[in-house]
Amino acid sequence: MNISSALDQYKSMGNHQLIFGYRGSLSNDLVSALIQMADSKLKELETPFRKKKAIINILIEGLQNSLFHSIEGQKTVGNGHNCLFLLGKREGEYFIRIGNFIESSKKEVLSAKIDKLNSMDAEQIQQTYLDVLDQGALSDKGGAGLGFLRIIRDSGNKIAYSFEPADDNQQMFYSMEILVSD
Amino acid sequence: MENIEIQPTATTPRISFRPLEGYFEISGKSLPENSYDFFQPLLEYVEAYAEKPVDATKLVFKLQYFNTSSTSHFLRMIKKFEKIHAAGKNVEVHWFYDEEDEDMKEAGEDFKVLLKLPILIKGIKMD
Numbered sequence: 235m236n237i238s239s240a241l242d243q244y245k246s247m248g249n250h251q252l253i254f255g256y257r258g259s260l261s262n263d264l265v266s267a268l269i270q271m272a273d274s275k276l277k278e279l280e281t282p283f284r285k286k287k288a289i290i291n292i293l294i295e296g297l298q299n300s301l302f303h304s305i306e307g308q309k310t311v312g313n314g315h316n317c318l319f320l321l322g323k324r325e326g327e328y329f330i331r332i333g334n335f336i337e338s339s340k341k342e343v344l345s346a347k348i349d350k351l352n353s354m355d356a357e358q359i360q361q362t363y364l365d366v367l368d369q370g371a372l373s374d375k376g377g378a379g380l381g382f383l384r385i386i387r388d389s390g391n392k393i394a395y396s397f398e399p400a401d402d403n404q405q406m407f408y409s410m411e412i413l414v415s416d
Numbered sequence: 417m418e419n420i421e422i423q424p425t426a427t428t429p430r431i432s433f434r435p436l437e438g439y440f441e442i443s444g445k446s447l448p449e450n451s452y453d454f455f456q457p458l459l460e461y462v463e464a465y466a467e468k469p470v471d472a473t474k475l476v477f478k479l480q481y482f483n484t485s486s487t488s489h490f491l492r493m494i495k496k497f498e499k500i501h502a503a504g505k506n507v508e509v510h511w512f513y514d515e516e517d518e519d520m521k522e523a524g525e526d527f528k529v530l531l532k533l534p535i536l537i538k539g540i541k542m543d
Contacts, residue, residue: 262449266426283516370488380484
């Protein structure tokens, strides 16, 4: 790599108000390390504790969701649970973007689930969170869907998402963006 | 029953269960990759304890952060202690949170809504 392209990249990351990002294979230990790094970066930026905690909670749920539900071992982009993760701040709000490859067949179910949660107000989200938590405690599997509920509850915003065609029809690149107002 | 002492890792909490003292503590960070595998043996242990509990039992949480699948297991565990309480024994849940951490305070309040046993929620200074 020559020095001028490195400088361009450095500037470009600054222009996008990026705090930090990651592209590559994910593991649970790496989720933990990314959370630690986000925590210290947000402290440096003097983010109020409450906002910092909301962002950390969203990262935990978003990154583990990516780890548990993405397609493993993409031939085109390397091995493992490949993901894109960006944390930044623009115009007084933090943004978190998380993307990964999923099977195309999951698109309908996933978008219906998020649309349904996005249509709820804060009170409904809290009540649904408690209902799912309570029902999940009855089974061994825990509360399915609690992660998305927590993301919406803690961000105070809806989840923006997209599905983009990947190299073959069997898979898509699913990404979500969550905003946390400063 | 023998004590359980599990040292914390970057993704699992410290566990200190001392049944003869009626003292059960979960502290630190809880975001295991497979929370069922981590918590199920502990739930079975508490179930065995519930058959012959001591007169006063204390369940203590001192958490920094957790994933939602851990929360389901916390609730399952507290429900086992709730049964001991319902059988007439003295059981208290102590939910400690970092005094700055309103989110963790609210997580304790969520459990209070869902359960019928004493849950004391208290802010303390944490590292």
